[in-house]
Amino acid sequence: MSLQAIKASCSNCNLRELCLPIGLNEDQMQRIDTIVAVRRKVKRGSLLFHNGEPFSSLYAIRTGFFKTCVATEDGRDQVTGFQMAGEIIGLDGIVNDRHTCDAVALEDAEVCVMPFDRLEELSREVTVLQNHVHKVMSREIVREHGVMLLLGSMRAEERLAAFVLNLVQRLHARGFSQSELVLRMTREEIGSYLGLKLETVSRTFSKFVEDGIVEVKQRHIRILDTDALKRIVNSQRCD
Incomplete structure (x- = not known):
């Protein structure tokens, strides 16, 4: 997989309102900038992470489109979601410290890597960031519940x-x-x-x-x- 690390900067990113909470001051933005220090390019058809891989980071999608999927018992891929620029991917790994699905780029994409331990550390100090992380997780739960209703009825x-x-x-x-x-x-x-x-x-x-x-x-x-x-x-x- 072709990967390229680039210095990321949240403070001047045009997607920051989608990824990050509104109301952070300059000092807080700079501290987040130091955490989200790396961007990663993912070629179309390549994996960002795979099922069973140890969990270490969340990823903010900067450009491109992803699908998450799991292999069924008969070897087929079951698609569990589609994610686009401005959305966070990788939350599936938080529970058991391992990813529970594959994340595949549907087109050439770029993500900002957010090491989860450092994000947690900072969110304990910056309440507005902690609330935002909880909102992102809650949104994912609501989305999954919506899909279950969709499929069920x-x-x-x-x-x-x-x-x-x-x-x-x-x-x-x-x-x-x-x-x-x-x-x-x-x-x-x-x-x-x-x-x-x-x-x-x-x-x-x-x-x-x-x-x-x-x-x-x-x-x-x-x-x-x-x-x-x-x-x-x-x-x-x-x-």
Whole structure:
């Protein structure tokens, strides 16, 4: 794997509001800068970390897109999540000091390495940072709970509509369009994540196109009717 270490600097990073709490003073920012001293490049298809690897750091994604996955008993990859720039990856390793999944770059990516022991040490002194770390962990728990609900009770259309809305909402928080996105993952990977077969994902996208809800050109998706997607997701509450 081709890795390149570069001096990182949180204080002038355009994603700092997404990674770090607002309200840190200059001294606190400089102290975080000394912890997050290294950036790491990860080539498309390469692993950032693998299942069973000893846990030492969290990673703030600076550029690029990742998927996390675990190998099932029959050797298939089960996708457990997709992570993008401005999000933290690696929280799975905190519980048992070992990572419980593989993190694979879906495109060339760069991450900021945050050694967890030093982050913990500083967060005990800087309350606002400690609260932020807890919020990040809580958000991950809520996200996983949401996925379980998605898989447990939703039909294929509802799952895919919820997935597209969630993705575009997260991208919009990073300054991207509210109505257009490029899928970094394959339809097969989407199916693995949503518990759907590849054919079902393709068929459901085609239905959305027929209904005039989205335009699809390979991996480019343009949402024509956001409200229709929301109605699909909320339809089960009205049943």
